[in-house]
Amino acid sequence: GSDETKETETGTEPATGSDAAEQGTAQLTGSVAGDGSSTVAPITEGLVEEYAAAQPDVQVSVGVSGTGGGFEKFIAGETDFSNASRPIKEEEAAKLKEAGIDYTEFQIAFDGLTVVVNPENDWATELTVDQLKQLWIEDGTTKKWSDIDPSWPDEEVVFYSPGTDSGTYDYFDEVILDGADLVKNATLSEDDNVLVQGVAGDKNAIGFFGYAYYTENQDKLTAVSVDGVAPTNETIESGEYTPLSRPLFVYAKNSALQENEAFYDFMKFTLENAGSMAEAVGYVKLPDELYQEGLTTLEGLK
Amino acid sequence: MVELKNKMTNNENHINKSSSQFAGETNNATDKNSVFLTKNFNLWYGDHHALKDINLDIKENEVTAIIGPSGCGKSTYIKALNRMVELVPIVKTNGEINYRGRNILDSSYEVEELRTRVGMVFQKPNPFPKSIYDNIAYGPRIHGIKNKKILDEIVEKSLRGAAIWDEVKDRLNQNAYGLSGGQQQRICIARCLAIEPDVILMDEPTSALDPISTLKVEELVQELKDNYSIIIVTHNMQQAARISDKTAFFLNGEVVEFDNTDKIFSTPRDQRTEDYISGRFG
Amino acid sequence: MVELKNKMTNNENHINKSSSQFAGETNNATDKNSVFLTKNFNLWYGDHHALKDINLDIKENEVTAIIGPSGCGKSTYIKALNRMVELVPIVKTNGEINYRGRNILDSSYEVEELRTRVGMVFQKPNPFPKSIYDNIAYGPRIHGIKNKKILDEIVEKSLRGAAIWDEVKDRLNQNAYGLSGGQQQRICIARCLAIEPDVILMDEPTSALDPISTLKVEELVQELKDNYSIIIVTHNMQQAARISDKTAFFLNGEVVEFDNTDKIFSTPRDQRTEDYISGRFG
Amino acid sequence: MKYLNDTTVMKRMKSRLTMNKVWKTIFLLATLLALLTLVILLVRIVSQGAAHLSLDFFNNFGSRFPEKAGIKAALIGSIYLMLIIAPVSMILGIGTAIYLEEYAKKNKFTDFIRMNISNLAGVPSIVFGLLGLTIFVRMLYLGKSLLAAGFTMSLLILPVIIVASQEAIRAVPKDQREASYGMGATKWQTIVRVVLPAAIPGILTGSILALSRAVGETAPLVVLGIPVILQFLPDGLLSQFTTLPLQLYDWAKRPQEEFQYVAAAGIIVLMVLLVIMNSIAIFIRNKFSKRY
Amino acid sequence: MASQGLGREHSVQDLIAKSRDKKGKRFVEKLMPIVLVTIALISVLTTVGILFTLIFETFEFFQRVSITDYLFGTEWLPFSGSEPLFGVLPLVLGTLKIAVIAACVAVPLGIAAAIYLSEYATDKTRRIIKPVLEVLAGVPTIVYGFFALTFVTPMLQELIPSLKIFNALSPGIVVGIMILPMIASLSEDAMSSVPNSIREGALALGATKLEVSLKVVLPAALSGIIASVVLAVSRAIGETMIVSLAGGATPTFDLNVTGSIQTMTAYIVQVSSGDAGYGTTIYYSIYAVGFTLFIFTLIMNLLAQYISKRFREEY
Numbered sequence A: 001g002s003d004e005t006k007e008t009e010t011g012t013e014p015a016t017g018s019d020a021a022e023q024g025t026a027q028l029t030g031s032v033a034g035d036g037s038s039t040v041a042p043i044t045e046g047l048v049e050e051y052a053a054a055q056p057d058v059q060v061s062v063g064v065s066g067t068g069g070g071f072e073k074f075i076a077g078e079t080d081f082s083n084a085s086r087p088i089k090e091e092e093a094a095k096l097k098e099a100g101i102d103y104t105e106f107q108i109a110f111d112g113l114t115v116v117v118n119p120e121n122d123w124a125t126e127l128t129v130d131q132l133k134q135l136w137i138e139d140g141t142t143k144k145w146s147d148i149d150p151s152w153p154d155e156e157v158v159f160y161s162p163g164t165d166s167g168t169y170d171y172f173d174e175v176i177l178d179g180a181d182l183v184k185n186a187t188l189s190e191d192d193n194v195l196v197q198g199v200a201g202d203k204n205a206i207g208f209f210g211y212a213y214y215t216e217n218q219d220k221l222t223a224v225s226v227d228g229v230a231p232t233n234e235t236i237e238s239g240e241y242t243p244l245s246r247p248l249f250v251y252a253k254n255s256a257l258q259e260n261e262a263f264y265d266f267m268k269f270t271l272e273n274a275g276s277m278a279e280a281v282g283y284v285k286l287p288d289e290l291y292q293e294g295l296t297t298l299e300g301l302k
Numbered sequence B, C: 001m002v003e004l005k006n007k008m009t010n011n012e013n014h015i016n017k018s019s020s021q022f023a024g025e026t027n028n029a030t031d032k033n034s035v036f037l038t039k040n041f042n043l044w045y046g047d048h049h050a051l052k053d054i055n056l057d058i059k060e061n062e063v064t065a066i067i068g069p070s071g072c073g074k075s076t077y078i079k080a081l082n083r084m085v086e087l088v089p090i091v092k093t094n095g096e097i098n099y100r101g102r103n104i105l106d107s108s109y110e111v112e113e114l115r116t117r118v119g120m121v122f123q124k125p126n127p128f129p130k131s132i133y134d135n136i137a138y139g140p141r142i143h144g145i146k147n148k149k150i151l152d153e154i155v156e157k158s159l160r161g162a163a164i165w166d167e168v169k170d171r172l173n174q175n176a177y178g179l180s181g182g183q184q185q186r187i188c189i190a191r192c193l194a195i196e197p198d199v200i201l202m203d204e205p206t207s208a209l210d211p212i213s214t215l216k217v218e219e220l221v222q223e224l225k226d227n228y229s230i231i232i233v234t235h236n237m238q239q240a241a242r243i244s245d246k247t248a249f250f251l252n253g254e255v256v257e258f259d260n261t262d263k264i265f266s267t268p269r270d271q272r273t274e275d276y277i278s279g280r281f282g
Numbered sequence D: 001m002k003y004l005n006d007t008t009v010m011k012r013m014k015s016r017l018t019m020n021k022v023w024k025t026i027f028l029l030a031t032l033l034a035l036l037t038l039v040i041l042l043v044r045i046v047s048q049g050a051a052h053l054s055l056d057f058f059n060n061f062g063s064r065f066p067e068k069a070g071i072k073a074a075l076i077g078s079i080y081l082m083l084i085i086a087p088v089s090m091i092l093g094i095g096t097a098i099y100l101e102e103y104a105k106k107n108k109f110t111d112f113i114r115m116n117i118s119n120l121a122g123v124p125s126i127v128f129g130l131l132g133l134t135i136f137v138r139m140l141y142l143g144k145s146l147l148a149a150g151f152t153m154s155l156l157i158l159p160v161i162i163v164a165s166q167e168a169i170r171a172v173p174k175d176q177r178e179a180s181y182g183m184g185a186t187k188w189q190t191i192v193r194v195v196l197p198a199a200i201p202g203i204l205t206g207s208i209l210a211l212s213r214a215v216g217e218t219a220p221l222v223v224l225g226i227p228v229i230l231q232f233l234p235d236g237l238l239s240q241f242t243t244l245p246l247q248l249y250d251w252a253k254r255p256q257e258e259f260q261y262v263a264a265a266g267i268i269v270l271m272v273l274l275v276i277m278n279s280i281a282i283f284i285r286n287k288f289s290k291r292y
Numbered sequence E: 001m002a003s004q005g006l007g008r009e010h011s012v013q014d015l016i017a018k019s020r021d022k023k024g025k026r027f028v029e030k031l032m033p034i035v036l037v038t039i040a041l042i043s044v045l046t047t048v049g050i051l052f053t054l055i056f057e058t059f060e061f062f063q064r065v066s067i068t069d070y071l072f073g074t075e076w077l078p079f080s081g082s083e084p085l086f087g088v089l090p091l092v093l094g095t096l097k098i099a100v101i102a103a104c105v106a107v108p109l110g111i112a113a114a115i116y117l118s119e120y121a122t123d124k125t126r127r128i129i130k131p132v133l134e135v136l137a138g139v140p141t142i143v144y145g146f147f148a149l150t151f152v153t154p155m156l157q158e159l160i161p162s163l164k165i166f167n168a169l170s171p172g173i174v175v176g177i178m179i180l181p182m183i184a185s186l187s188e189d190a191m192s193s194v195p196n197s198i199r200e201g202a203l204a205l206g207a208t209k210l211e212v213s214l215k216v217v218l219p220a221a222l223s224g225i226i227a228s229v230v231l232a233v234s235r236a237i238g239e240t241m242i243v244s245l246a247g248g249a250t251p252t253f254d255l256n257v258t259g260s261i262q263t264m265t266a267y268i269v270q271v272s273s274g275d276a277g278y279g280t281t282i283y284y285s286i287y288a289v290g291f292t293l294f295i296f297t298l299i300m301n302l303l304a305q306y307i308s309k310r311f312r313e314e315y
C-alpha cells in the first residue's frame, strides 16, 4: 500500500519536463530488460526512474555489465536493448547475425572525453592532439613534462587511464593512440572515481575520462583544452570539441520492439527525454534533429 | 538373595555329558527355555578373529554374566546378540545365533524386530538430550505408539520398573542430562524397559558409576530377572558373583567355561578360569 | 606386602592426642617429614563449599590413599595440592597448604615451580599425541634439557621406572596413542617420573583400566614408594587396602578419618567410615 | 643420578615465566589489532553514511539524485534472494552431510565426493558466477532471475554448509545412535529423531554464517549480469531483482561525490543485516551448545 | 514373556506388533539413501558444471592463442591494438603477491589470536571476541575494497611515499585482514578440540601456558590449523572485489609491491564488467584465466589435504 504511494510521489516530481505526463494515456504492463555500458547507465537510470512514474506497471531493469558484457547478453537474447559507449564491433555484429537478432542503433547523447590535470599544474592546460600522442603513446622511454616542452618541469609524468577494456579507452585509442600501445606505466582503473582521486592527488598527473566525471569534480581538476577548445556543453554539442567527443548508443532488438509494446513505449520515452536527461546527469545532449530522426526510425520499426 | 539361590537349585541337577565342555549346552533337563542358543559362532573384525567357535545356551529369566579380561570379546559377543556389532562395517560372521528358535543371522531376520525384543543398556549412560519423558517414550513412539495416555502409562511403568520413578516423577519434562550418572543409567534401563523387551543386554552397565549407584543398579537387575532374561558383561568379578545365576568366562575370543555362577566361583573346572578369578591375571 | 607392613609399624607408635580427631596430625614422633601439611583449608566452587576445613598431614615416602563416595571432594583435594584446581575459574580457597614448609597458596608461589615438584597422573590416560619418546622427554625439554644423550637416558630411566620399558623400547618413535589403555597410563606415569618429582598425585589412575593393567599399575605404585611420596585417590577400597600406608576417608567435603590403612580397614574410629568400608553406602 | 637439579630448574623458571607473560601480551595484541581494524572500518562507514540514513532511504528505489536514492529494491532483493538460498542450500547441504556421515561406506566414490567438496569450497566465487551464467541463466533459460541467482549462490555456499553439517553430525556421540538402534529404530528414524535434533544447532550456526557470506557477495552477481537499475520489486521466482552489494558497488562508482555517502549508508544497512544474522547464529550456538 | 510381568493393561509389544509392517516405513528406509546420494551428487555435478563451463570456452581460447605462449609468456597485453600478448604469468604473479602479503598478515596474527582465544582468554572473553571476529569475516568484500582504497592506501602512502595509489601492498593487507578471522576462528576450533586432559597433563608437569600452547596444543591441532590457513589463502587467491578496487589493472611481471598490479580475478571482473566484445579473444581469455584460477585453488587444496593427512595427530 504505502509503497505505491511513494512511487507516485516520485513520479509527481518531474525533473525533465512534462513529457511523462503526456505519455500516461494508455497504461501498459510488461517487462523490459537492458544491460551494457556503465557510462550510459546514469542516463538510463534517470530515464527508468521517470518512466516508472509514467508507467508504473512496466518493469524496466538495466544491468551495468559494460558495453562488451552488455552485448554478450544481447547476443544471448537475454536483453531487449544494450547500452554502449562505442559503436558495435564487427565480431559482435557477426555473432548477432548468427543468432538471428536484428537490431537498430540509436544515438542518445554525447560524451566529451576530458583530459584533466592537477589544479596545481599551470603549464599543460592547453595541449594539441600531437602533444597528447607524444605523451600517451608508449615509446620505451620514461616521459617527463620537459620532453614535450623544454620550458615545462623536468619531472616524470604520472598517467591515469580508464581500464583498457572500457569504451572510454577504446575511444581514446581510436582517436589518439591510433592502435599504438598506451604508456606502460599508466595506472589503469575501471572506476573513474579512482582516476579522479589519482589526478587530484598528484601535481604531475594527467588522466582522461568521461565528461560527466569532470563536471562533478571541477573543483579538484583542471580540464585541458585540446587544440584550443575547452570541453563544455556547447563545444561538445556543436562538434567543436574534436576529436575527443563521442556519441553514446542504445542498441535495440527489432523483434522486441514489434512484440513488446512496453519496450517500444520505453524506447520512445527514451528518445523523447534522453537529451534533457543527459544534461541532468552531466552529459551533453545531441542536436534535436538527431532525436527526431531516431523517433522516425523507431516508428518505422513498429 | 535367598530366594534367588533357591531358584537356582532347580538348575543344578543337569547331567554333564562327557563330550561337552560346557554345562550350558547340556542342561536340557531343566524347565527353562533357551532364549539365545549360540552354535559355532565366529566373528571377524576384518582379519582379526574376535570370536572363535562360540557355543552358549542362555536361558530365560536368568541373569547370565559374561566375564573375562579386556579385549577377550565380551562386548563383541553381547553386541552380536542384537546385531549391533554390524554397525562396524568390517565385521564378518558365521555360525548360528538362535533367538527363541530362529537364527538371527538369517538375512530374512529384520534387525529392527530383533532389537525391539532384545534391549540393550550400555557402559556409559547415554540418554538422549531430551526430556526424561521423551527419553522413555522414544521407543514406543518409533514403533508407532502415539496415544498420549498409553505413552504416559508406559513412561510411568518403565520408570517404576527401573526404580527411579520417585526420584524423577516431578521433573519428567527436564532434560535427562541434568541427572546424576547413576540416575541417567537407570533412565537408560527404563528407556529399554519401555518397549517391554524379552531380553536385556547390559555391557558393563555400572563401570562408569559410583558405588552407591552401582548398588542400586545391581539391585534393579535382581528385580528385573523375574520378568526378563538378562545378559550382563562385567569387569567386576564380585559383581558377577553377586548378581548372576550363570557365568561365562571368555578368554581371547573363546568361551573357556560356562556354568552356574557359584560353581564357577567356587570350583572352576578350567585352570585359566581359576587363575583369572583368583586375580592371578587380567 | 609383608615388607610394607613392617615399615608401617614404625608409624604406629604415635600418640593420639585426645583433642585431635586425626592420627595424621599428631604423629610428630615419627621419623618422616611432612610433604603436604594442610591446615584449615576450604574450597568453594562458586557457592558450593566443596572442601570444608581440611586438616591433613601427609608424610614423605608413603602411599596415602584418599577414599570416599563420589562427589565427596577427593579429586578437588588432590588437585588443590598442585593447584590444578585453579583451572576452574570460579574456585575460591582459604586456609593453608604447606608443601615442605611453604604455603603453596601464597601468591608468590609460582604454580609452574610447584608442579615440577609435584607430578600428577590422571584418571583417564592422557598422553600427548606425540611419539612415546617425545611424551617422556616433554618435561625435561621444557626445563631446558636439550642434550640428546641426556634425554635418551632420562627417557629410558623413566620408562623403566614405570615398568614399561620392555614393552615399548622398540617403538619409542611411535605415537603413544597406539598403545593400550594400561600402557598409556604407565606412559603417563613415566612422563611424570621424567621430571623427577618429589610427590606424585594420582587421581583414580586405574579406574579406566582392565584388571591386568590395574595390577601392573598397583605394583608400580608399590615400587615407586621408595623414592617418591604418593597420594592416590581411589574408588576401590580393596585397592586402597592393598597399596596404601595411610588412608583418608572423605565425606561431603570433610575428612572423616585419617589413619594408618590397616587401622582404617580393621578398626575404624568413625561409624561413617565403617559403614562406607563395609559397603553399607557409597 | 638426578638430571634435573633444583638450581637449573629455578634458573630457567624465571625466563620461562617472563616468556609466558610476554607472549600472552603479544597474542592479546594480535587479537586486539584485528578488532581495532573492525572498529576503524565501522567508524568510517558510520561517520560517512549515518547522515543519509532515513526512512526514505528504505522506501525509495534507486535514483539519479543522491538525496532521493534509496535501497528499497536492493534490500528486498537481498532478502528474497536469501529466502531462496536458505532452503535450497540447506536441503542440499544437510542431505549431502547426512549421506556422507551416515550412509556412505568408506570407498573411492565417497572419498571422491569428500575431496570434491573440500575443493569446491576453495573455488573462487567469481568462477561460480561463470557457472551460473552458463548453466542457470542460459542453458536452463532462467534468465537473470531470483531463481538463477539463488541457485548460483546456493552452490557457492553449499560446501560450507556441508562441512558445517558434517561436523555437527559427527559431534553427535556414537552412543546416541547405538541407543536408538538398540531400541529397534531404523536408520532413518535414528537420523531424524536423534541425530538431526542434536546436530541442528551446529548446522544452523554454520548455515547462517554461510548465508551471510552469500548476502555480501558481489562478484558472481556481476558475472551473472544482475541488473542494478530497476524501479520495481521482484514479484516471483523468475522476476528480475537487484541486491545490496551490487547497488553499493554501482553507487560507489558514480561521479557525484554524494553517492559515496549514499553507498556508506547502504553499507551500514548491509552490515546491520549481517550483524543480525551473526547474532542469531551466535545465539543459537550459545543456547544449544550442549556437551554430552 | 515380558508382558505378563508388570500386570499391564496394554502390552507394548502387542501394540508394536500391530503397528509394524507398515509399508511406508520400509519404503522410506529404502528411498532415503537414494534421495540422499542424489543430493550428494549435486556437489559433484557442480564441479562437472564448472569444468564444463571453463573447459569449453578455454578450448576456444587455445584455438587462438598458443598454450605455451599463455603458460610461459611474461607479458599480458590483451588490449594491445598492435600485438596482443596473452602470457598469464604476470596475472599469476599478481595473484601470488596478494596471497603472500595476505598470508604474512593473517597467518601470524590469526594463529596468535587463536592461541589467545583458546589458551589464555576466559570463556566469557572468547564468547564475545569470536563472534566479533566473525563479523570481520562477514564484511562484504566490496566494503573492504573501498576501505583499502580510501583508507589503507593513503595511510600507507604516509609511510612509504613511493607507494602508488594502486598497489599490491594495500589490498594484500586488507585481504589479510579479511581472511584473518577465518584462520583465527578455524584454528581456535582445532585447538579447542584438543582434549583438556592433554593440556592438564602438560600443566601438571610444570609447563607454562606458553609451553602448553606451543608444544602440545599447537602440534596436536596442526592439521586443523594448516587446513584453516590453506582455506584462507585459497580465499585470498580467489578474492575479487578488494583487488579489483585497490590493486589496479596493470599486469606486471616483477616483484614490486608498491605499484599497480592485476590478479587473475581482477582481470575477469575487468573484462566481464568492461567493454570487450563478445566472441573476441579477450572474451575467451577470461575463461582461460578462470580455468587457471580453478586449477590453482585445486592444487592448493589437494596439497593441503595431503599435508593435513600426513600431520594428523590422533587423540
Ligand SMILES: Nc1ncnc2c1ncn2[C@@H]1O[C@H](COP(=O)(O)OP(=O)(O)OP(=O)(O)O)[C@@H](O)[C@H]1O
Binding pocket: B045, B048, B050, B068, B069, B070, B071, B072, B073, B074, B075, B076, B077, B088, B235, C210
Ligand atoms: N570396531 C572394531 N574394529 C576392529 N577391532 C575391534 C573393534 N571392536 C573391538 N575390536 C577388537 O575385538 C576384540 C574384542 O573386543 P571387545 O570390545 O569385544 O572386548 P571386551 O571383552 O569387551 O573388552 P573390554 O573389557 O575392554 O570392553 C579386541 O581385540 C578388539 O581390539
Ligand SMILES: Nc1ncnc2c1ncn2[C@@H]1O[C@H](COP(=O)(O)OP(=O)(O)OP(=O)(O)O)[C@@H](O)[C@H]1O
Binding pocket: B210, C045, C048, C050, C068, C069, C070, C071, C072, C073, C074, C075, C076, C077, C088, C235
Ligand atoms: N568444575 C567444577 N565446577 C563446579 N563444581 C564442581 C566442579 N568440579 C567438581 N565440583 C563439585 O565439587 C564436589 C566434589 O567434586 P570432586 O570431583 O572433587 O569429587 P570426587 O570425590 O572426586 O568424585 P568422583 O569420585 O566422582 O571423582 C562435587 O559436588 C562436584 O559436583
Ligand SMILES: [Mg+2]
Binding pocket: B074, B075, B076, B203
Ligand atoms: Mg567391552
Ligand SMILES: [Mg+2]
Binding pocket: C074, C075, C076, C203
Ligand atoms: Mg574424582
